[in-house]
Amino acid sequence: MSEIKTQNAKDFTDAPLCLSGRGVTKAFGIGEKRKLAVDHVDFDFHEGEFVSIVGESGSGKTTLSKMLLGLLNVTEGQILFRGKPRDISSGRKKREYWKGIQAIFQDPFSSYNVFHKIDSVLLDCINMRGGKHLPKEKKIEMMTEACSFVNLKFAELTNKYPFELSGGQMQRLMIARIFLLRPNILLADEPTSMIDACSRATILDMLLKLRDETGMTVIFITHDIGLAYYISDSVYIMEHGKFVEAGAPDKVMLTPEAPYTKRLISDVPKIHEPWDLSTVDLLQQEA
Amino acid sequence: MKNTIRQVFHSSKFVTGFVILVIILLTMFIYPLINPGNPLEMIGVGTFAKPGTYVSLYDASRTGKETLRLSDADEKRLNRLLSDADRVSMVEWFSAMGIDISGLDISDTDALLDLWKANYTPDSKPAGMTMAKRNYYKRLDKAIKEIGASDTLIITEKHAETGELEEIGSITKTDYVNVGQVANVKSLPLGTDNFGRDVLKELVSATGTSIVIGLIAGTVATLIGLALGLLSGYVGGLVDDLIMFVTNIFTVIPGFVLLILISYSIGQDQRGAAVVAIVIGFTSWTWTARSVRSQVISLRNRDHVNLSKLSGHSLIRIVLTDILPYIASYVVMAFILQVSSGILAEAQLSLLGLGPKTTTTPTLGLMMNWAMLYSAHTNGSWWAYFPVILTITCISFSLNLMNTGLDQVFNPTLRD
Numbered sequence A: 001m002s003e004i005k006t007q008n009a010k011d012f013t014d015a016p017l018c019l020s021g022r023g024v025t026k027a028f029g030i031g032e033k034r035k036l037a038v039d040h041v042d043f044d045f046h047e048g049e050f051v052s053i054v055g056e057s058g059s060g061k062t063t064l065s066k067m068l069l070g071l072l073n074v075t076e077g078q079i080l081f082r083g084k085p086r087d088i089s090s091g092r093k094k095r096e097y098w099k100g101i102q103a104i105f106q107d108p109f110s111s112y113n114v115f116h117k118i119d120s121v122l123l124d125c126i127n128m129r130g131g132k133h134l135p136k137e138k139k140i141e142m143m144t145e146a147c148s149f150v151n152l153k154f155a156e157l158t159n160k161y162p163f164e165l166s167g168g169q170m171q172r173l174m175i176a177r178i179f180l181l182r183p184n185i186l187l188a189d190e191p192t193s194m195i196d197a198c199s200r201a202t203i204l205d206m207l208l209k210l211r212d213e214t215g216m217t218v219i220f221i222t223h224d225i226g227l228a229y230y231i232s233d234s235v236y237i238m239e240h241g242k243f244v245e246a247g248a249p250d251k252v253m254l255t256p257e258a259p260y261t262k263r264l265i266s267d268v269p270k271i272h273e274p275w276d277l278s279t280v281d282l283l284q285q286e287a
Numbered sequence B: 001m002k003n004t005i006r007q008v009f010h011s012s013k014f015v016t017g018f019v020i021l022v023i024i025l026l027t028m029f030i031y032p033l034i035n036p037g038n039p040l041e042m043i044g045v046g047t048f049a050k051p052g053t054y055v056s057l058y059d060a061s062r063t064g065k066e067t068l069r070l071s072d073a074d075e076k077r078l079n080r081l082l083s084d085a086d087r088v089s090m091v092e093w094f095s096a097m098g099i100d101i102s103g104l105d106i107s108d109t110d111a112l113l114d115l116w117k118a119n120y121t122p123d124s125k126p127a128g129m130t131m132a133k134r135n136y137y138k139r140l141d142k143a144i145k146e147i148g149a150s151d152t153l154i155i156t157e158k159h160a161e162t163g164e165l166e167e168i169g170s171i172t173k174t175d176y177v178n179v180g181q182v183a184n185v186k187s188l189p190l191g192t193d194n195f196g197r198d199v200l201k202e203l204v205s206a207t208g209t210s211i212v213i214g215l216i217a218g219t220v221a222t223l224i225g226l227a228l229g230l231l232s233g234y235v236g237g238l239v240d241d242l243i244m245f246v247t248n249i250f251t252v253i254p255g256f257v258l259l260i261l262i263s264y265s266i267g268q269d270q271r272g273a274a275v276v277a278i279v280i281g282f283t284s285w286t287w288t289a290r291s292v293r294s295q296v297i298s299l300r301n302r303d304h305v306n307l308s309k310l311s312g313h314s315l316i317r318i319v320l321t322d323i324l325p326y327i328a329s330y331v332v333m334a335f336i337l338q339v340s341s342g343i344l345a346e347a348q349l350s351l352l353g354l355g356p357k358t359t360t361t362p363t364l365g366l367m368m369n370w371a372m373l374y375s376a377h378t379n380g381s382w383w384a385y386f387p388v389i390l391t392i393t394c395i396s397f398s399l400n401l402m403n404t405g406l407d408q409v410f411n412p413t414l415r416d
């Protein structure tokens, strides 16, 4: 917890690019119902950077993350991987791509196959990293290490099913999975929004620790701009599928330009100050 | 998994259906052990022998006798001889001849016989009575006379060379044999059919064949439907369009019409039970394919599938381990319904004369077909078709009950 209290963002503008987007767009539906969930967004994520994408629910964050992961096709625009156009046209190329980019989803309860035991979830990761032919003891040692990284005991989890764990434990197991996989990029889509407040800080702590140990790029999606301020190196604000503001957390938080950002900031409850509800009225007038 | 099975067996509907089915299956396996032999053997020469126990007259007459003097024996003999129809005919004769029958009680056998003996003459020709009817009365009169005529029947044997009749024994009204000691007693609980075959034995064998037909048809339909549904649902795009096009064609043509056409074109000789089953399966997969497809579509964007993709799993592995287990309960239910409708489809086909070829194995449908062709329903031979209908109903009822039970377990919203 202690690490998260102060803002200590680093500047990654000179670091090598890992993921960039140019005019990335996703449209759902056809004809009258056609709707742009992600609307011509540009971005540059650097290696080792902790990026936050902040927006309200329905602003297109999950859709963008699915496109970044290659789970959804891009309607328009281009995603660049390490500066070159990303090629995931075949199943083999996709599998190669996924060795470098992994995800933690919003809902831990639906992220696991309920028919598979925890062991097989972790073994899959070892196999994916080419550890298929390692001796059994070595595999168990790796799984134990991964579990203890997220404060879980493998001996207690072996032969259990994911749904026997709590939401917080499941999400920690997801981080253990990332620990074993060691991707270059981790996409965490609101990983703490479905779990209790106590587990929330622990999970953030672990994500930061993982980033510090492995130097991976973390793309952290959240609706909580206050949280994003404390943990990110750069922040993107998303409204109705568009990035309305982007930059270092200090710049975005202290000198916001877009009205949407101002509203998000004023919605953060502040201790020792009366809670400002004026924007709620504004919102209602808009609606 | 273990939990689910326990839950399934807590559903009273499922258990009831399961028990009925198990009873049917047990009968199928145990009855042939008790009553072995070819179920299509024609043991009777006449058609439609009534249900009951048949005692060999020849053997009975050669079985050790006991004498029993039973006070009501004569009365029973008379009552059995004069059926209700005979009594009504006698009254008809009386009225045709203008004899006073006021005060006559039709169930009073003695009074009826007295009146008959006093008035009947074979030569009398009541106005408007047909020859056949007059002959019937002559036979009736002869039978009535025989009851009273003698107390003793003489058994004679024809001498092999001279042809002379030689008395070898006699039977009196007080002679009885123990059924258990008669060499040949045949029990036909459901009588015989139009070809003189033991209906119960035939029914048990037919039930087995029909269930096998249902299983084959259900398996074929479920496999085709499952494979196409999984493929079109998961892969989507052009593959989906193509498969749905074919499915729609099969849906637009009513399955049963297609079934009739295919069965007809295969021809009687090639239509064994297995072929018929496969044809049935081949024409009934469409709704399995459709519903599997829609289930897969709702599953394919779930996070656990996405995670499996990210873990580098192949398409086949994802379909088999991340999609199939989630719809397995549904597929089992669809399979059960397909089995049930396969059995019904065979019955319908056979009723139309398009079932399996008739010489080798009986099926429930064929039994219905035979009963119908030989007018069992009009000549009162209920045992030739009613037990078949009952069996089909029981099988389909038990399968549907099991299905409803499963549905309640797997869809908690349906629980009452």
Ligand SMILES: Nc1ncnc2c1ncn2[C@@H]1O[C@H](COP(=O)(O)OP(=O)(O)O)[C@@H](O)[C@H]1O
Binding pocket: A028, A029, A037, A055, A056, A057, A058, A059, A060, A061, A062, A063, A064
């Ligand atoms: N598969 C889909 N089909 C149609 N519309 C979708 C689909 N997925 C998301 N959307 C729409 O796109 C918009 C953005 O959704 P999403 O990316 O989930 O937002 P967020 O994650 O920011 O809450 C929403 O309006 C949602 O209704």
Ligand SMILES: [Mg+2]
Binding pocket: A061, A062, A106, A190
């Ligand atoms: Mg979302």
